[in-house]
Every structure is written in C-alpha cells, then in structure tokens.
Amino acid sequence: MEKNTLDDRYNPQTVESAIYDWWEKAGYFKAQDQSHKPPFSIILPPPNVTGFLHIGHALDHTIQDLLIRWKRMSGFNAMWLPGTDHAGIATQSVVEKELKKQSAGTGTTTTRHTLGREKFVEKVWEWKHEYGDRIYRQMRRLGDSCDWDRATFTLDDGVSKAVRKVFVSLYKKNSIYRGQRLINWSGPLETAISDLEVEHKQVKGALYHINYPIDGTSEFLTVATSRPETMLGDAALCVNPKDERYNKLIGKTVTIPLIGRQIKIIADEYVDMTFGSGVLKVTPAHDFNDYKIGKTHNLELISILNKKTELNENAGPYQGLSVIDARKKVCEDLKALGLLIKEEPLVHSVGHCSRSGAVVEPFLSEQWFMKMSEMAGPAKRVVESGTIRFEPESWSKVYLHWMNIIEDWCISRQLWWGHRIPAWLCEVCEKYTVAEVDPTQCEHCQSFKIHQESDVLDTWFSSALWPFSTMGWPNVTDPHSVQTQTSFYPTSYLVTGHDIIFFWVARMILMGLEFKKDVPFRTVYIHGLVRDSQGRKMSKSLGNSIDPIDMIEKHGADALRFSFLAHLYSGKDLKFSEQRLESYRNFMNKIWNAARFTLSNLADFKVPAEGVGALPNKDHMSMFDKWIIAKLGDVETKVNNALEAEKFSEAATALYQFIWNQFCDWYIEFTKPIINGSNQKEKEATQLVMAQVLNRIVRLLHPFCPFITEEIYSKLPIKNEACIIDVYPTVITDKAFLAFGDKQIETEIDLIKEIISATRNIRGENRISPAVKLKLRLATLDQKTIAILKTNQTAMAILARTEMIEIGDEGDLNKCAVSQVTVEGHKVKVIIALEGLVDFNEEVSRIQKTIEKLTKDSTVLSNKLSNEKFIQNADEDVVAADRILLAESKEQIILLQEALTRFV
RNA sequence: AGGGAGUUAGCUCAGUUGGUAGAGCGCCACCCUUACAAGGUGGACGUCGCAGGUUCGAAUCCUGUACUCCCUACCA
Numbered sequence: 001m002e003k004n005t006l007d008d009r010y011n012p013q014t015v016e017s018a019i020y021d022w023w024e025k026a027g028y029f030k031a032q033d034q035s036h037k038p039p040f041s042i043i044l045p046p047p048n049v050t051g052f053l054h055i056g057h058a059l060d061h062t063i064q065d066l067l068i069r070w071k072r073m074s075g076f077n078a079m080w081l082p083g084t085d086h087a088g089i090a091t092q093s094v095v096e097k098e099l100k101k102q103s104a105g106t107g108t109t110t111t112r113h114t115l116g117r118e119k120f121v122e123k124v125w126e127w128k129h130e131y132g133d134r135i136y137r138q139m140r141r142l143g144d145s146c147d148w149d150r151a152t153f154t155l156d157d158g159v160s161k162a163v164r165k166v167f168v169s170l171y172k173k174n175s176i177y178r179g180q181r182l183i184n185w186s187g188p189l190e191t192a193i194s195d196l197e198v199e200h201k202q203v204k205g206a207l208y209h210i211n212y213p214i215d216g217t218s219e220f221l222t223v224a225t226s227r228p229e230t231m232l233g234d235a236a237l238c239v240n241p242k243d244e245r246y247n248k249l250i251g252k253t254v255t256i257p258l259i260g261r262q263i264k265i266i267a268d269e270y271v272d273m274t275f276g277s278g279v280l281k282v283t284p285a286h287d288f289n290d291y292k293i294g295k296t297h298n299l300e301l302i303s304i305l306n307k308k309t310e311l312n313e314n315a316g317p318y319q320g321l322s323v324i325d326a327r328k329k330v331c332e333d334l335k336a337l338g339l340l341i342k343e344e345p346l347v348h349s350v351g352h353c354s355r356s357g358a359v360v361e362p363f364l365s366e367q368w369f370m371k372m373s374e375m376a377g378p379a380k381r382v383v384e385s386g387t388i389r390f391e392p393e394s395w396s397k398v399y400l401h402w403m404n405i406i407e408d409w410c411i412s413r414q415l416w417w418g419h420r421i422p423a424w425l426c427e428v429c430e431k432y433t434v435a436e437v438d439p440t441q442c443e444h445c446q447s448f449k450i451h452q453e454s455d456v457l458d459t460w461f462s463s464a465l466w467p468f469s470t471m472g473w474p475n476v477t478d479p480h481s482v483q484t485q486t487s488f489y490p491t492s493y494l495v496t497g498h499d500i501i502f503f504w505v506a507r508m509i510l511m512g513l514e515f516k517k518d519v520p521f522r523t524v525y526i527h528g529l530v531r532d533s534q535g536r537k538m539s540k541s542l543g544n545s546i547d548p549i550d551m552i553e554k555h556g557a558d559a560l561r562f563s564f565l566a567h568l569y570s571g572k573d574l575k576f577s578e579q580r581l582e583s584y585r586n587f588m589n590k591i592w593n594a595a596r597f598t599l600s601n602l603a604d605f606k607v608p609a610e611g612v613g614a615l616p617n618k619d620h621m622s623m624f625d626k627w628i629i630a631k632l633g634d635v636e637t638k639v640n641n642a643l644e645a646e647k648f649s650e651a652a653t654a655l656y657q658f659i660w661n662q663f664c665d666w667y668i669e670f671t672k673p674i675i676n677g678s679n680q681k682e683k684e685a686t687q688l689v690m691a692q693v694l695n696r697i698v699r700l701l702h703p704f705c706p707f708i709t710e711e712i713y714s715k716l717p718i719k720n721e722a723c724i725i726d727v728y729p730t731v732i733t734d735k736a737f738l739a740f741g742d743k744q745i746e747t748e749i750d751l752i753k754e755i756i757s758a759t760r761n762i763r764g765e766n767r768i769s770p771a772v773k774l775k776l777r778l779a780t781l782d783q784k785t786i787a788i789l790k791t792n793q794t795a796m797a798i799l800a801r802t803e804m805i806e807i808g809d810e811g812d813l814n815k816c817a818v819s820q821v822t823v824e825g826h827k828v829k830v831i832i833a834l835e836g837l838v839d840f841n842e843e844v845s846r847i848q849k850t851i852e853k854l855t856k857d858s859t860v861l862s863n864k865l866s867n868e869k870f871i872q873n874a875d876e877d878v879v880a881a882d883r884i885l886l887a888e889s890k891e892q893i894i895l896l897q898e899a900l901t902r903f904v
Numbered sequence: 905a906g907g908g909a910g911u912u913a914g915c916u917c918a919g920u921u922g923g924u925a926g927a928g929c930g931c932c933a934c935c936c937u938u939a940c941a942a943g944g945u946g947g948a949c950g951u952c953g954c955a956g957g958u959u960c961g962a963a964u965c966c967u968g969u970a971c972u973c974c975c976u977a978c979c980a
Binding site: 601650761 | 908910915916924930933954979
C-alpha cells in the first residue's frame with residue numbers, strides 16, 4: 001500500500017491480506033460498549049469448530065458483512081459477534097477418527113473408550129486449540145468485519161455458566177424432566193439424536209410376508225413387514241375392526257414363530273386394510289407408530305436391542321447379532337419352517353443419522369426432555385404480531401406450523417464432548433440433585449454418594465442461548481450498567497439458511513423470551529442455498545463442491561462477494577457459476593482502471609483546503625460534470641433505498657450500472673477533451689468533480705467489496721478519514737455537492753449521447769472501421785439546439801470518431817446516411833457522407849430494416865390510438881406519449897424512404 | 905398426502921401500483937481508438953408454461969391446468 005501508482009490489472013492477492021491486517025490493527029471492527037450511537041448488532045451463526053468455510057458460509061457472511069459495514073458507516077455502533085460451536089457429535093467423531101489414524105499400525109487401537117472420558121475430552125481440547133481458529137482465518141480472507149475481541153466458543157466459561165443456569169431454572173419449574181421414551185438412536189455413535197438430525201432416504205428393501213400360527217387352530221395369520229427381525233419384540237398383532245376378513249379373530253392369540261411367545265390380536269382403526277395383508281405387527285419398542293398403539297392398548301414394551309444396536313437377551317438365540325445379520329438369520333429360519341411365504345421388493349423411506357449415515361433405530365431409553373408446548377405460545381405470538389419479522393415472509397408460516405405441532409425436545413446425548421448435564425444421581429435415594437454449582441451432597445437425603453449424569457446436552461441447547469449467553473448473561477443483570485447507550489440485545493438481524501429454522505432460530509426465540517423477556521432479534525433474514533451451476537446441491541459425493549477460498553485466491557474476495565450480492569433475490573437459491581464470478585472479477589478490474597484513470601489525471605490537482613467538503617465553481621463547470629453529479633444523486637438514492645428494503649441485488653446492480661454505463665462509458669470519455677484542453681478553469685472544476693465522485697463511488701461500494709475500495713480510497717487526494725470508515729454517502733450527507741447536479745442538463749447530454757450513438761450505429765451497420773474518421777453533418781434549424789451542438793462539438797468528435805462536424809443546413813443528401821434524433825423537442829438529422837466508404841447495399845439494408853421496425857411500431861400505435869375506449873379510459877399522459885411516439889415514427893419513415901431513393 | 909416456491913432471450917435471472925419486454929453471461933461482426941482486450945463499438949435472439957376470465961389494454965389481477973424443485977408427514 002506504500003506504492004503510489006496502480007497496476008493496470010487489479011491483483012487482489014497483493015492487496016487483500018495487508019488491508020485486512022491493517023483494519024484489524026486499527027480496531028476498525030470494534031464496537032463500543034459505551035456509545036451514543038444507536039446500536040446495530042448481528043450474532044454470527046457459529047460454525048462448527050471442526051468446520052471449513054464452505055460456500056454457504058461465504059454467502060451467509062457476505063450478507064452479514066454488507067449489513068454491518070453499511071450500518072457502521074451510517075453512524076451506528078455496529079457489532080458483529082463471531083463464535084464457534086463445539087458441535088458435540090461432529091467434533092467427537094473427528095477426534096475419534098484422528099485417534100484411529102494415529103494408532104493405526106501400532107498394534108493397539110486407541111479409542112475414546114480405552115482413553116477414558118477425562119483423557120479423551122483433553123484430547124478434544126488439544127484438537128480445538130490447534131485447529132479451532134482455522135475457520136476464523138478463512139473468514140478474514142472473505143473480509144468479515146467481526147469484532148474479534150468478542151469471539152466466543154460455546155464451551156467458554158461464560159457460556160457454560162449460562163447453560164447451567166438455564167438448565168437448573170427450567171428443571172426447577174419442571175420444564176426439564178427425565179423420562180423413558182422411544183427416541184432415534186444412532187448405533188455407531190451410541191447416542192440419541194433428535195428428529196431433526198434424522199434424514200429420510202428412499203431405500204430398496206423387501207416386504208416379507210410371515211405366517212403367525214393362530215393358537216388353537218391350524219390356521220395362520222399373515223403379516224407383512226419390512227423388518228422381520230423386530231418380530232422378536234412383538235407385543236401384539238393388530239387389525240382394522242372394520243376388516244371383515246379378520247375381525248372375528250380379535251381377542252384371540254397367536255404364537256410368535258422362532259421364540260414361541262404368545263401375543264394377542266387387537267383392533268385399531270389405524271391399520272390400513274389395503275396395505276400388505278392388512279395385519280400389522282405391533283412392536284412398541286422399535287417403531288414410533290407402534291409405540292403410540294402400544295400406549296393406547298397398554299402393551300408391553302419389549303426392547304430387543306442394546307446400545308450398539310445389536311440384539312439383546314430378549315432376542316433369545318439371536319442375541320449378539322447386528323440388525324442386518326439378524327434379519328437374514330430370521331428370514332432363513334422362517335423359510336426353513338415354511339412360515340415365510342412371500343418376499344416382494346419394496347421401496348420405502350428409512351431414517352438415517354445425518355452424522356454417521358447409519359440407519360437410525362427407534363430405541364427405548366431414559367433421556368432428558370424439555371417441555372416445549374408452554375413456551376411455544378409466546379414464541380408464536382411474537383412472530384404473528386410482527387415483533388419478529390421473517391424475510392421472506394413465507395418462512396414465518398413454516399415456523400408457526402412447526403410451533404403448532406411442536407413436541408418435547410430430547411436434550412440429552414450420550415456423548416463425552418459437550419456441556420455435561422448438571423444433575424447428580426444419588427446412590428442411596430436414587431433422586432437427582434440439579435445445581436449450578438457442583439454439589440457434594442444429595443439435596444434429598446444428604447448422602448455423599450452422588451454421581452454426575454454422564455450425558456451431555458444437545459449442542460443446540462447451548463446454541464439456543466447464544467444471543468444472550470455471549471453477552472455476559474447471567475452476570476449482567478442490568479444491561480445498562482455496562483452498555484450505557486448501547487444494548488446489543490435484541491440483535492438487529494439474524495441471517496441464516498432455512499435449514500436451521502427449527503434447530504436454532506425457533507429455539508433462540510423460545511429461550512430469549514423465557515430468560516431475557518424479549519425477542520433475540522428483530523429480523524430473521526433467510527437466504528437460499530448455494531447450488532452448483534446446474535442447480536444441484538453441492539455435496540462431497542457429487543464432487544461439485546466449490547471451495548470459497550479457492551475462488552478468493554483465483555478471483556479475489558470482492559468479486560466473490562459481489563457475485564453473491566448481485567444475484568441474491570429474497571430467499572431464492574443461488575446457482576453459483578465460476579463464469580459469472582469472472583464477470584464480476586472483470587467489474588473489479590473496471591473499477592480499478594477507472595480509478596487509475598481518474599487518479600492519473602489528478603496528478604496536478606490542487607487539493608482544496610475544504611477537503612472533502614470542497615465544491616466546484618459553478619461558472620466553470622462543464623455540463624458533463626453537472627450531469628454526473630445528478631446521476632450520482634440518483635444512484636445514492638437507489639442504493640440506500642434498496643439496502644433499507646433488503647434488496648441487495650438491486651443495490652449492487654444500480655452501482656454496477658452507474659459505474660460501468662454512466663461513469664466509465666460516458667463521463668470518463670467526456671472528461672478527456674476537458675482534461676487535455678486549454679481551459680484551465682474548466683479543467684480544475686472537472687478534476688474536483690472527478691475526485692469527489694470517485695470518493696463517493698468507493699464509499700458506496702465499500703460494504704459490497706471492501707478490499708478494492710479501501711485500496712483505492714487510500715490513494716484518494718481528498719477524503720475525511722485515513723481508512724474508509726468514512727461516512728456512507730446518502731443524498732442527505734451529500735446535499736451540498738449534489739446541488740451542483742442539474743437535472744435539466746440531462747436532456748442536453750441525452751441529445752449528445754443519442755447523436756454519438758446514431759453515428760456509431762451507422763458506422764457499425766456499414767462495417768466502417770473505427771480507424772476511419774467520418775465526416776459528420778448535423779442539421780437542425782432550431783437556434784437553441786444549434787447552441788447545444790456547438791458547445792459539444794469536441795466531445796462528439798472524439799466519442800463518435802469524426803474528423804469534422806458541420807452544424808446547420810442539411811445540404812446535399814446524395815449518398816449520405818441519415819438518421820434523425822429527437823430528444824425532448826430537439827430534432828437533429830445526423831448526416832454522414834458514405835461516398836467511397838461502403839458498399840451501398842449495406843446501407844440500403846440498414847435503412848430497410850429500420851423502416852420495417854418503425855412500420856410495425858406505428859401500426860401498433862395507430863391501432864391503439866384509433867380505439868375510442870383507449871382514448872376514454874387511459875391516462876392522459878399515456879395517450880399523449882403514444883401520440884408523440886406515433887408522429888415521430890411516421891416522420892422517421894418518410895425520412896428513411898427519401899434516403900432510400902438516393903442509393904438506388 | 906399436506907404446505908411452500910417456481911415456470912420470462914441459448915444460460916442465469918430481474919421486472920408490485922396493469923400501458924408497445926430488461927440485465928449479465930454466451931453468440932455474431934468490426935476494432936489493441938494510451939484507464940481497462942478481464943476492453944471498446946455495433947448487432948441478432950422472447951406469441952413472458954398452457955387454457956380460460958376481468959379490462960380499452962395482462963408477464964403483471966382472477967380461475968383452472970401441466971411440469972419442476974423444496975419442506976413436513978407416512979409407507980407395517
């Protein structure tokens with residue numbers, strides 16, 4: 001950044017890391033605990049500590065960083081709190097795999113079991129200390145302007161205290177309880193997992209038809225099942241009471257083959273008579289629906305599995321087998337007995353553990369639960385009343401629906417890595433003591449023989465407290481005692497994908513209302529998924545994942561950010577393509593070169609004493625200066641409005657178009673004759689306008705692409721601050737400067753632009769090389785128009801590449817291309833002599849094509865205008881505009897038809 | 905099965921008060937015109953899923969329908 005010249009190509013690698021370090025050292029991202037500025041806060045959804053920054057994070061963070069930087073520049077005390085999640089299962093698995101790898105070839109296998117709990121947890125901490133910052137470093141590459149001093153890990157002391165306090169408080173009011181339930185069990189991980197962690201996949205299986213001998217007869221009752229091994233745990237057979245085939249059997253018993261246990265035949269409307277044989281085997285300990293039937297009919301719960309999902313002692317001869325082996329063996333044995341009468345293929349959905357990929361087994365066990373129904377009411381109301389707003393709004397329906405059918409949350413996990421449940425079981429009275437501070441004695445019988453619960457809490461339990469546990473709760477009882485003017489709770493935005501609305505968003509709302517008596521955030525901004533260019537989910541198995549860090553290295557963080565923001569439409573999935581990324585990389589290069597041009601022309605610029613407040617001298621300003629200032633005002637309004645409305649792509653597109661299509665394509669070109677001209681006063685005015693406009697452009701753009709804008713900003717001759725912490729430009733902050741922009745100038749500039757375009761069009765269609773300087777004649781009778789044309793001769797000559805311009809009479813039109821330009825009553829014929837330059841056939845076909853198009857247009861218009869009802873009903877200005885259009889096209893057609901005659 | 909989203913140029917998508925369809929990329933042609941070839945200029949390309957309706961006028965409002973995607977649930 002010491003260098004004062006800019007390379008002709010923007011090279012992100014050379015500037016990005018230095019800029020980030022500089023920002024961080026300058027404390028640019030730090031929020032104030034005490035401030036008179038209004039607060040604006042966002043809590044980063046903490047990524048897994050084991051994680052790498054993936055493309056979804058990159059999108060998520062880009063949105064948050066845009067908001068934070070924009071608000072920070074707009075005078076808010078902006079605070080973005082980063083953090084990482086201990087991610088119980090994920091981290092434990094990573095370290096277990098690591099242990100396995102390390103011990104490979106040593107002859108002995110180290111597992112968490114051989115190490116023991118304490119040693120293993122130590123290992124995980126070691127791992128965390130070594131790799132836990134990896135994702136933070138990657139976030140810096142993207143430009144995330146987090147307040148790093150506030151970075152929090154979910155197992156930090158403060159957070160752990162909050163977790164305990166919440167647990168104890170909920171336990172004391174009976175919102176947390178222990179109970180035996182059928183839960184989802186992951187065999188390989190040996191832990192319970194929540195419903196939300198189960199992924200349903202379509203799997204090919206079979207439907208086995210098994211005969212159960214009916215007691216006291218020689219007949220059989222045929223049952224169809226996809227999981228024959230569970231018959232060992234059957235508690236009943238069930239038929240529909242309306243089913244005439246079977247209802248006479250209700251109350252009789254059958255004997256389970258292979259183990260010879262007798263069970264009843266019961267009736268329940270639940271049974272679908274048309275499926276399979278119409279007879280359902282009820283296995284309450286191994287199926288959620290059977291569990292419900294079991295409850296209503298008071299059936300015995302027979303569990304046939306152990307924690308490793310192997311068959312247990314209840315399975316008799318099958319004890320010790322895995323589920324899959326047991327299924328095979330059971331089928332073989334049944335076949336041998338002639339009781340397996342049919343086996344048909346079946347595709348059905350089976351729950352899989354989202355962590356280990358194993359089939360999830362419904363498993364009966366003692367777990368800790370949290371009651372949800374009571375807390376759901378208030379959590380619904382805050383969304384219904386609009387206290388919390390979802391963007392897009394449709395997600396609030398999804399949220400409310402889930403709140404309506406919410407079930408108690410199984411919060412215990414049989415893991416070692418996490419917040420250990422603060423409950424101590426007494427050996428003597430077998431009661432739990434639940435306390436914030438480790439107890440030494442049972443609170444019920446005062447025995448000292450107490451042992452802490454071995455389970456840890458579901459990771460999402462601590463996540464649910466995140467918005468306040470990271471802010472000192474419960475230590476700070478009065479937030480105002482620490483944060484004078486600033487309370488960061490409730491936070492301003494929560495930005496996340498829809499996949500964790502239930503896991504996280506909903507639970508934060510529940511917990512926030514319960515413990516802070518206020519919502520955790522005002523707006524939930526839900527963005528879509530990043531997909532590959534073909535619209536598929538990015539996944540390891542497809543090999544279509546894109547590493548954002550690779551993209552940053554290849555094309556720069558700014559281009560990556562801009563390619564997200566320019567295509568981010570509320571809630572929609574975003575297809576990522578590297579080709580598009582390259583086009584925004586090109587945009588960065590365009591900005592870079594525009595800045596390079598501007599700065600190089602400011603070499604002899606006299607920096608005014610007023611600095612950034614300096615205003616150009618109106619008498620010496622060119623109309624191009626006034627025009628670009630007016631356009632700048634428009635884009636400032638557009639960008640600010642779009643950001644307020646969360647229409648990020650609209651803001652990005654407005655900037656893209658202003659910079660490329662107005663500033664670069666026209667303004668810079670217009671300034672060239674002035675800069676190289678002899679009018680010193682005019683040149684000075686233009687230099688000041690260039691410097692001022694560039695200053696505003698980089699500031700406007702900064703939240704979108706922070707690095708390149710900072711780099712350019714550092715080279716600006718006039719500015720307020722050392723770094724771009726400078727104010728975000730708005731029409732209000734720029735009032736004095738924008739007052740120099742003249743809206744009426746637009747007509748004149750439009751006329752000049754139209755004439756240049758018409759000339760270029762004639763050149764292009766006739767394939768005249770840009771090297772050839774054309775002879776241009778501009779014909780008009782209006783004195784005002786003539787005056788405008790005369791003052792802009794030089795600009796037109798340069799931009800249209802003409803050697804001389806005659807202004808006045810139309811003269812001899814023979815062998816000339818003619819095009820009429822009309823802007824707000826200024827009519828000019830653009831006349832170019834083509835003699836000797838072209839094959840006239842090209843010009844003839846150009847004219848014919850234009851006539852055709854105009855004829856089509858005017859037919860449409862005249863039909864419309866001859867419709868009386870249109871004249872009666874349509875707005876006056878709509879009718880008037882159409883009339884003018886019609887008149888103009890007709891005039892043009894006549895003109896072109898005349899021109900045609902001159903070429904034949 | 906229930907809920908949600910979508911169908912507009914070859915591709916990715918914009919288009920909120922209904923008034924002759926837009927952008928970027930890609931494509932074609934000509935050009936190294938000293939900020940930028942990661943560029944410039946010009947050009948081609950759409951009966952806005954389909955069918956009805958309301959209206960002087962519909963991509964836009966209403967009804968129906970087809971297809972795609974996502975979520976939730978179920979599949980003994």
